[in-house]
Structure formats: structure tokens, C-alpha cells
Amino acid sequence: MTIRLATRASRLALWQTEHVAHLLQKAGFETEIVPMQTTGDAVQDRSLAKIGSKGVFTEELENSLLRGETHLAVHSAKDVQSSIPRELELLAFLEREQVNDVVLSFDENFSLDKHGIVLGTSSTRRKAQLRRFYPHAETAEARGNLQTRLRKLEEGQFDALVLAYAGVHRMGYEHLVRHTLPATQFVPATGQGSIAVECAAELDNELKARLKTALDHPATHTCLLAERAFLHTMEGGCSIPSFALATLHNGTLRLHGGLISLSGEEYVEEIQTAQAADAYSLGVSVADAVLARGGREILASIREHRG
Ligand SMILES: NCc1[nH]cc(CCC(=O)O)c1CC(=O)O
Numbered sequence: 001m002t003i004r005l006a007t008r009a010s011r012l013a014l015w016q017t018e019h020v021a022h023l024l025q026k027a028g029f030e031t032e033i034v035p036m037q038t039t040g041d042a043v044q045d046r047s048l049a050k051i052g053s054k055g056v057f058t059e060e061l062e063n064s065l066l067r068g069e070t071h072l073a074v075h076s077a078k079d080v081q082s083s084i085p086r087e088l089e090l091l092a093f094l095e096r097e098q099v100n101d102v103v104l105s106f107d108e109n110f111s112l113d114k115h116g117i118v119l120g121t122s123s124t125r126r127k128a129q130l131r132r133f134y135p136h137a138e139t140a141e142a143r144g145n146l147q148t149r150l151r152k153l154e155e156g157q158f159d160a161l162v163l164a165y166a167g168v169h170r171m172g173y174e175h176l177v178r179h180t181l182p183a184t185q186f187v188p189a190t191g192q193g194s195i196a197v198e199c200a201a202e203l204d205n206e207l208k209a210r211l212k213t214a215l216d217h218p219a220t221h222t223c224l225l226a227e228r229a230f231l232h233t234m235e236g237g238c239s240i241p242s243f244a245l246a247t248l249h250n251g252t253l254r255l256h257g258g259l260i261s262l263s264g265e266e267y268v269e270e271i272q273t274a275q276a277a278d279a280y281s282l283g284v285s286v287a288d289a290v291l292a293r294g295g296r297e298i299l300a301s302i303r304e305h306r307g
Helices: 011-026 059-066 124-133 146-154 165-171 205-215 218-234 276-306
Strands: 002-008 030-036 072-076 088-093 101-104 118-120 138-140 160-164 177-180 195-200 242-249 252-260 267-275
Touching (some): 011 030, 011 146, 011 205, 059 072, 059 088, 059 195, 088 205, 088 218, 101 165, 146 160, 146 165, 218 242, 218 276, 242 276, 267 276
Parallel strands (some): 002 030, 118 138
Antiparallel strands (some): 101 177
């Protein structure tokens, strides 16, 4: 049978969807890739925090699932909103790769320690983390897909670009990496480095099970459950500077989550562990602790700032 795959049309999205198609073909399925434009692709002149975070990269793909035009939608797990409609289901998370953020520059001698450097990023989390850990650096808006951002870097709109290693690796830009930011400090966004596969809840159960077997990486799935429960409990979506990274070792799940103010001054982090079976409640518990220990005030000041 032919599985129709909904995807954004960016090069990164197509790479990720081809990867999914390849795994499905190995499991005996035929595949057809159906690229589409999303609001997030169309609106390039405003930061994501300003267009709103609710599914700007996913909604059009989800509508195609709901209309039955495609069987699966392929997303960067990071771009999937923390709660999805009941008619849809997150079926699989592909094995996660290196989760770190990295700094890219055409200048081989680029150093983060230099004064007056300008770093391109469109993420509120990265801006806030840079303000906290590299206060002498300036940040500049860098919206658009990876190719657009690299073009802006090449044009000299900033000295370096901060990106997820996962996308840099998938696009073959590793030769431009000058720094790997430690994930203990620049804790990544929920889901960074994994690919999420979504389907309509009403898709045939036996087909769902076969697709899940072909695609899902159970350890990654467990980590993402905890991170997504954290994000959901934080009530802030992807436009607030929250971060969460779960790791699984010998059945023990560890979740490092937190929230940082836009200025980088206020910082609340929490690390807890639990059994893998309790992934969801671990995410809720870490978020509750962050909110109780000052996170609520940070969220309120971010909302006030946005107006
Ligand atoms: N928000 C855009 C986005 N969504 C997923 C990735 C990278 C790939 C990944 O994290 O899986 C990126 C680019 C970036 O943050 O540098």
C-alpha cells in the first residue's frame, strides 16, 4: 500500500520526510511525499513569538490528515504544539540525534568570547540563554528556513548563527560549526533533535501498529512524553523561553526543565528522575516545581512584556 506523507516544503522538512519514507520502504510500504506551505513558511517578516505559537508549522499538515488526503504528517518534534486535537494522534517519534545547539560562522577564527559580536537567532529561548551566559554578545532576528538564515549570515547580517545541531547535520553544514553549546547550560527546546509522525486518530488500528513498528524509537518516545508533559504544564507553547531535556539510562528517566526571563536575569531550573513508566507525571512534576519556585512570576512578566 502507498502511504501518503504530508510535509512542509523546506529542505530540512523534505530531508526528514525522505528519512521517514526510507524507513517505511524498508518495512515494505510504498510512499508518496506531499509537500505543502504552512503559515510559518509564508510569514517571514515577524518573529514566531509575534505570529503566535499555535501550530504555525503544523496546522496545514494536520488539516490534510483530517481530510484523509494523507496518512501521516512528518514534523520536527520541536515544532509540534504541546496539546493536539483529539482527532489526531502522535504515532511515533524517530530516534533522536545530538540535541545540542551549535554556533555557525563563516569565520574560522570566530570566538564567542569576543566583545561586540552579533548572533543571529529567532528563538526567545536562545536569546535569553545568550543574554545570561554571554551577556557581552548582541542578538539579531534570523527568521526563515535554514537556507534563508545561512544567506543572512553570508550577507553579514550577523557574525554567527545559533541553530540546532540536528538541522545543521541533516543539511550538511557541519563544516561551519565553530562551537557546540553544552546542553547542560543551553538546555534545548522540548523535542529538539527528534522527528514526530502524526496521524488521524481514526486511521485503521492495524495499519497504525505496523507504521509505529517501522518508525518509533521507544526510548526517544519516553523522553518526548516527559518533555511534552512539561511543556503542556508550563502553558506557554514554544514562544516562551522554556527548555526541557529528558534522558533515559537503564530504565531511569531524568528530566532537566526550566524557564528563563527574556533578559536572562531570572532563571529557574529543576532536575528530577523517575521510572520510565512515569514519564508523563515526571514532566508535570518538573513543571510544577519550576512554576512554584519563581516560574509563575517569569511567565507573568513575559506576558506583560508582550502586552
Ligand atoms: N524552529 C525551527 C526548527 N525546527 C526544528 C529545527 C532543527 C531540527 C530539530 O531540532 O529537530 C529547527 C531549526 C533550529 O532550531 O535550528
